[in-house]
Amino acid sequence: MITQRIADNIYEVSADMKLVxxxxxxxxxxxxxxxxIYANQYLMDRIQKDKSIDQITNVACLPGIxxxxxxxxxxxxxxxxxxxxxxxxxxxGGAISPGGVGYDINCGVRLLRTGxxxxxxTAQIPDLIEGLFQNIPSGLGSKGKLxxxxxxxxxxxxxxxxxxxxxxxxxxxxxxxxxxHGLTQGADSSLVSKKAKDRGIRQLxxxxxxxHFIEIQRVEEIFDEQAAKLMGLQKxxxxxxxxTGSRAMGHQICTDSLQEIDHLMxxxxxxxxxxxxxxxxxxxxxxxxxxxxxRAAANFAWTNRHIIMHWARExxxxxxxxxxxxMKLIYGLAHNILKQEEHDLGNGExxxxxxxxxxxxxxxxxxxxxxxxxxKDIGQPVLxxxxxxxxxxxxxxxxxxxxxxxxxxxxxxxxxMSRSKAKRQFWGKQIKEExxxxxIVVRAASLKILAEEAPLAYKNIDEVVGVSHNLGIIKKVxxxxxxxxxxx
Amino acid sequence: xxKNNPSSGYEFLNHPADxxxxxxxxTLEEAIENCVYSLMETMFEGNIIENKITxxxxxxxxxxxSLLVAFLSEFLYIFDTEYLIFNHVKIDPIVKNxxxxxEIHAICQGEVxxxxxxxxxxxxxAITYSYLEIKEExxxxxxxxxxxx
Numbered sequence: 001m002i003t004q005r006i007a008d009n010i011y012e013v014s015a016d017m018k019l020v021x022x023x024x025x026x027x028x029x030x031x032x033x034x035x036x037i038y039a040n041q042y043l044m045d046r047i048q049k050d051k052s053i054d055q056i057t058n059v060a061c062l063p064g065i066x067x068x069x070x071x072x073x074x075x076x077x078x079x080x081x082x083x084x085x086x087x088x089x090x091x092x093g094g095a096i097s098p099g100g101v102g103y104d105i106n107c108g109v110r111l112l113r114t115g116x117x118x119x120x121x122t123a124q125i126p127d128l129i130e131g132l133f134q135n136i137p138s139g140l141g142s143k144g145k146l147x148x149x150x151x152x153x154x155x156x157x158x159x160x161x162x163x164x165x166x167x168x169x170x171x172x173x174x175x176x177x178x179x180x181h182g183l184t185q186g187a188d189s190s191l192v193s194k195k196a197k198d199r200g201i202r203q204l205x206x207x208x209x210x211x212h213f214i215e216i217q218r219v220e221e222i223f224d225e226q227a228a229k230l231m232g233l234q235k236x237x238x239x240x241x242x243x244t245g246s247r248a249m250g251h252q253i254c255t256d257s258l259q260e261i262d263h264l265m266x267x268x269x270x271x272x273x274x275x276x277x278x279x280x281x282x283x284x285x286x287x288x289x290x291x292x293x294x295r296a297a298a299n300f301a302w303t304n305r306h307i308i309m310h311w312a313r314e315x316x317x318x319x320x321x322x323x324x325x326x327m328k329l330i331y332g333l334a335h336n337i338l339k340q341e342e343h344d345l346g347n348g349e350x351x352x353x354x355x356x357x358x359x360x361x362x363x364x365x366x367x368x369x370x371x372x373x374x375x376k377d378i379g380q381p382v383l384x385x386x387x388x389x390x391x392x393x394x395x396x397x398x399x400x401x402x403x404x405x406x407x408x409x410x411x412x413x414x415x416x417m418s419r420s421k422a423k424r425q426f427w428g429k430q431i432k433e434e435x436x437x438x439x440i441v442v443r444a445a446s447l448k449i450l451a452e453e454a455p456l457a458y459k460n461i462d463e464v465v466g467v468s469h470n471l472g473i474i475k476k477v478x479x480x481x482x483x484x485x486x487x488x
Numbered sequence: 489x490x491k492n493n494p495s496s497g498y499e500f501l502n503h504p505a506d507x508x509x510x511x512x513x514x515t516l517e518e519a520i521e522n523c524v525y526s527l528m529e530t531m532f533e534g535n536i537i538e539n540k541i542t543x544x545x546x547x548x549x550x551x552x553x554s555l556l557v558a559f560l561s562e563f564l565y566i567f568d569t570e571y572l573i574f575n576h577v578k579i580d581p582i583v584k585n586x587x588x589x590x591e592i593h594a595i596c597q598g599e600v601x602x603x604x605x606x607x608x609x610x611x612x613x614a615i616t617y618s619y620l621e622i623k624e625e626x627x628x629x630x631x632x633x634x635x636x637x
Contacts, residue, residue, distance in 0.1 A: 049504075050504045076504050076505055077503075077504050077505065078505070078618075079616045079617070079618040079634070079636065080618070083505065102636075103613045103614040103616075103636050104613055139603075139608050139611075140531060140532075140608035140609065140610065140611045141567060141568065141571065141601065141608060141611070195565055198565070198568070198569045199564075199565060199568040199569060202568070203568070208611055209608075209610050209611040209637075210610060210611060210613075210637050248564070248568045248613075251564075251613040251614045251636075252565070254614060255561055255614050255615075258617070259554065259557075259558065262554055262617075263550065266550055266551070274618075275553070275617035275618075275620065276616060276617050276618045415504050415505045416504065417504070418502040418503050418504055418505070418508075419503075419505070419506070419507065419610075419637070420500045420501075420502060420503075420507075421502055445608065446533070446607070446608060446609055446610070448533060448609055448610070449609075449610065452610070488611070
């Protein structure tokens with residue numbers, strides 16, 4: 001497979017025949033569309049080191065795939081799809097692949113502003129971090145503090161954050177600033193397995209482990225004064241970011257779906273270029289079954305972040321006396337999800353497609369009907385967190401995203417070093433001390449996680465965001481730097 | 489057990505994002521037992537798990553690969569729902585059952601997770617089919633498998 005640089009920040013593998021070894025047999029697959037990588041030289045050097053490009057060229061062979069498959073600037077090897085992968089398929093007859101959503105369905109991010117200036121809270125950061133760590137369960141096997149009934153769980157799966165708002169978590173206006181308004185339509189809790197419900201019921205309102213975090217940040221740099229002002233941000237204002245997903249609920253739904261689809265493909269004698277790329281055909285009852293469950297997991301994740309947000313507001317209230325209503329939600333979004341959206345399909349054609357975003361953020365441009373009214377003129381807010389201790393970016397979607405990336409952009413730093421290598425190379429304690437020297441307070445359930453999540457184990461976030469910005473997919477609004485972090 | 493034992497053990501390979509395990513044994517069953525131990529080591533830092541509870545597991549699947557993924561996934565389910573972790577697993581020879589499927593029967597010993605004793609490490613989200621390899625030879629079976637974390 002030859003990767004060619006076709007323009008600034010754009011590399012492409014043209015639609016070619018692929019030979020793939022599947023269970024000891026060499027099989028031929030035809031790519032139906034080209035595969036693109038949005039990267040500069042620095043990122044391309046890193047993306048080429050793993051199987052990301054091989055994975056997007058596999059995706060390009062799926063039935064009903066349209067226009068191009070994309071690896072974003074933060075791409076790294078995943079399962080079936082690469083992380084940072086985007087692909088759109090026909091609503092009628094196209095592939096729907098759980099691998100294009102991933103195990104952590106609707107893993108995503110929320111960003112809140114506090115209205116406080118960094119200089120006013122510097123001394124209380126350790127108390128805030130300790131408070132967040134105590135109030136929000138995190139780490140392996142973390143159970144939420146909530147005891148919900150199976151009936152509550154079904155409502156959460158079907159109704160998303162509406163359940164939480166009814167119960168007094170958060171505010172009505174939070175809805176407006178969530179992708180899908182915190183409720184992904186078309187979920188069906190009755191299709192979700194008992195196993196997934198058993199695993200999920202105790203985990204609502206928990207952070208989990210790995211790369212999930214809660215971060216207190218400050219605005220370090222403003223790139224777009226007008227957009228920042230509209231979002232209520234000025235330099236040195238304190239913000240709060242939450243990054244987690246659907247916990248074991250989503251993991252089990254993905255596992256269940258892959259297993260069902262594996263059986264189905266086995267029965268029908270269909271072979272995908274990668275077993276993790278098992279798929280069902282959009283429009284069939286099997287596809288509807290997956291979508292209804294995936295949406296239920298998405299609703300669990302919206303609600304999970306909503307409840308965590310509520311507890312974070314309470315923590316700020318108890319430590320600083322800040323009224324929870326002062327902590328406004330700027331935006332909340334998903335980066336592992338499948339959406340049915342209308343897009344430009346090339347050659348003047350427009351149509352509805354299944355957009356798989358695996359480790360990619362939706363980025364609708366100004367004027368799009370899914371952008372909240374408040375942001376209609378600037379575009380949908382896009383949150384791209386960096387690795388622990390580096391920076392995060394708040395951006396807005398731009399017009400080029402419609403043509404280049406099915407309105408999608410990168411979702412984070414993207415790993416470049418394995419966790420085992422990071423563990424050999426770094427010590428958790430040393431990472432904590434180094435971050436401390438830079439004024440970042442860290443609290444983690446496991447010190448080993450700190451080593452695994454060492455900033456140097458990730459690609460440079462400034463480069464990742466710079467590529468999407470330079471391509472005109474997004475526009476940078478502000479750069480946020482951490483002042484306190486809690487990790488699972 | 490000694491995980492570095494050349495005839496029965498496991499190791500962690502370099503993977504850009506996740507946990508990639510190479511496990512081996514004299515038989516397929518022994519290699520799968522070693523996968524379970526590698527899963528426990530991924531999740532817990534303290535390796536002192538005592539034999540206080542015995543649990544029988546039976547899983548059936550169409551192929552060896554899907555059997556392995558389903559079997560290991562069961563440990564994630566048991567942990568999330570019952571908080572049980574295991575340090576000793578004995579797998580009977582895998583058989584084809586009356587419905588024509590491969591069936592695994594395992595006797596697992598362990599105890600209830602105690603965060604102070606077992607020191608939680610990283611949460612495994614799922615057992616994946618990603619680049620899954622099961623290589624069976626006459627006196628040795630090797631497995632390569634990725635855990636999503």
